[in-house]
Amino acid sequence: xxxxxxxxxxxxxxxxxxxxxxxxxxxxxxxxxxxxxxxxxxxxxxxxxxxxxxxxxxxxxxxxxxxxxxxxxxxxxxxxxxxxxxxxxxxxxxxxxxxxxxxxxxxxxxxxxxxxxxxxxxxxxxxxxxxxxxxxxxxxxxxxxxxxxxxxxxxxxxxxxxxxxxxxxxxxxxxxxxxxxxxxxxxxxxxxxxxxxxxxxxxxxxxxxxxxxxxxxxxxxxxxxxxxxxxxxxxxxxxxxxxxxxxxxxxxxxxxxxxxxxxxxxxxxxxxxxxxxxxxxxxxxxxxxxxxxxxxxxxxxxxxxxxxxxxxxxxxxxxxxxxxxxxxxxxxxxxxxxxxxxxxxxxxxxxxxxxxxxxxxxxxxxxxxxxxxxxxxxxxxxxxxxxxxxxxxxxxxxxxxxxxxxxxxxxxxxxxxxxxxxxxxxxxxxxxxxxxxxxxxxxxxxxxxxxxxxxxxxxxxxxxxxxxxxxxxxxxxxxxxxxxxx
Numbered sequence: 001x002x003x004x005x006x007x008x009x010x011x012x013x014x015x016x017x018x019x020x021x022x023x024x025x026x027x028x029x030x031x032x033x034x035x036x037x038x039x040x041x042x043x044x045x046x047x048x049x050x051x052x053x054x055x056x057x058x059x060x061x062x063x064x065x066x067x068x069x070x071x072x073x074x075x076x077x078x079x080x081x082x083x084x085x086x087x088x089x090x091x092x093x094x095x096x097x098x099x100x101x102x103x104x105x106x107x108x109x110x111x112x113x114x115x116x117x118x119x120x121x122x123x124x125x126x127x128x129x130x131x132x133x134x135x136x137x138x139x140x141x142x143x144x145x146x147x148x149x150x151x152x153x154x155x156x157x158x159x160x161x162x163x164x165x166x167x168x169x170x171x172x173x174x175x176x177x178x179x180x181x182x183x184x185x186x187x188x189x190x191x192x193x194x195x196x197x198x199x200x201x202x203x204x205x206x207x208x209x210x211x212x213x214x215x216x217x218x219x220x221x222x223x224x225x226x227x228x229x230x231x232x233x234x235x236x237x238x239x240x241x242x243x244x245x246x247x248x249x250x251x252x253x254x255x256x257x258x259x260x261x262x263x264x265x266x267x268x269x270x271x272x273x274x275x276x277x278x279x280x281x282x283x284x285x286x287x288x289x290x291x292x293x294x295x296x297x298x299x300x301x302x303x304x305x306x307x308x309x310x311x312x313x314x315x316x317x318x319x320x321x322x323x324x325x326x327x328x329x330x331x332x333x334x335x336x337x338x339x340x341x342x343x344x345x346x347x348x349x350x351x352x353x354x355x356x357x358x359x360x361x362x363x364x365x366x367x368x369x370x371x372x373x374x375x376x377x378x379x380x381x382x383x384x385x386x387x388x389x390x391x392x393x394x395x396x397x398x399x400x401x402x403x404x405x406x407x408x409x410x411x412x413x414x415x416x417x418x419x420x421x422x423x424x425x426x427x428x429x430x431x432x433x434x435x436x437x438x439x440x441x442x443x444x445x446x447x448x449x450x451x452x453x454x455x456x457x458x459x460x461x462x463x464x465x466x467x468x469x470x471x472x473x474x475x476x477x478x479x480x481x482x483x484x485x486x
Contacts (some may be wrong), residue, residue: 006196072147084106088107089108092104245333337402363401371459372457419471461474
């Protein structure tokens with residue numbers, strides 16, 4: 001069983017496995033019962049035939065003892081119905097016939113030249129009826145010659161076999177009916193489990209925290225589940241449901257931790273503008289002299305600026321949460337990636353001139369990809385904003401795009417201050433800012449917004465950076481791409 005298997009798929013597989021095991025168990029039980037019944041019937045038939053043969057033999061032996069051989073022959077020829085009814089053949093063997101059996105009465109055999117000594121009833125085990133020719137013989141000692149009674153068991157075995165086949169058919173029908181009933185019972189009983197598994201599958205596709213946060217917080221859980229997965233191979237598919245529950249539990253823990261950290265960060269980052277608003281208001285209202293129009297204007301400007309910071313932070317947080325919860329639909333369409341990057345780059349031309357910076361677009365290659373243009377523009381804008389923020393005056397920002405084997409890619413790089421490797425997995429968190437960037441303006445939400453948008457586009461993002469040598473953010477977009485001549 002694999003962790004990649006969806007929980008609902010695993011529960012339905014478990015249902016099939018349980019049903020298969022039940023059917024196999026019932027079938028084996030029925031086969032064992034049928035074999036047991038068949039062997040018991042053969043054993044009973046063998047005992048009844050031996051008893052019948054000995055009973056008739058004892059009766060005929062008395063005639064030979066107290067009468068004569070001719071008398072027995074007369075009795076047998078005069079009343080053959082009893083022999084025929086029981087599939088018995090009476091023969092005589094004498095020296096005059098050179099040991100060859102001579103038919104007297106009873107069932108007419110096509111070939112009665114059988115080893116009578118070998119098939120004597122007292123020397124035959126019951127199971128030999130299934131392995132060798134179906135005969136039982138009994139020797140009668142006459143005064144002048146020997147007589148043999150040969151019972152052909154085959155007709156009775158054939159009748160027994162037909163009855164056994166009827167029993168097989170009846171039990172097979174019963175097994176089919178029971179299996180149908182059990183399948184319906186399993187489907188009804190496991191229906192809530194299937195719904196739970198489906199909910200778990202849906203829950204695995206969304207998270208309030210970003211995917212990068214999930215990987216950071218649930219790495220231990222995944223390692224644990226991988227170990228469980230190796231130990232659960234060969235078990236029921238319900239083991240995957242258990243793993244899915246643990247994974248969702250781990251994600252919930254990660255989400256709660258993320259929410260707590262986010263609330264702490266929000267409280268920390270909102271404290272400054274709110275304190276400024278409170279302090280400015282207290283100073284203005286608490287002044288012994290009525291404030292002048294200029295003082296009121298400055299106070300209101302400070303309050304408005306601080307309020308705008310608070311509003312901007314909250315709006316961005318709400319937008320990130322909306323993206324993470326997939327509250328807005330994503331409409332994919334064909335997008336000229338090269339043109340989109342050029343359009344966004346044109347918006348920063350004046351800012352680049354003011355800071356004596358260069359935007360290098362030589363790495364842009366024409367191609368089209370199916371994506372959502374508005375979100376993709378937001379991703380590029382945030383990445384370029386981030387590069388401008390952490391690239392000193394005179395630096396360069398590099399824009400590239402082009403087709404890839406798995407889709408298309410775009411990247412935004414710079415030769416700015418860079419990011420230390422230990423911060424690569426953390427910069428996509430909400431309100432997280434590297435210590436060096438605390439002096440820069442912003443809320444620490446830009447890259448969190450990028451991650452949320454990239455996730456909505458079913459894309460991937462990675463960062464390559466060395467401290468002091470700039471950073472490169474690469475977004476890989478899925479889907480087929482089309483080259484554009486030019």
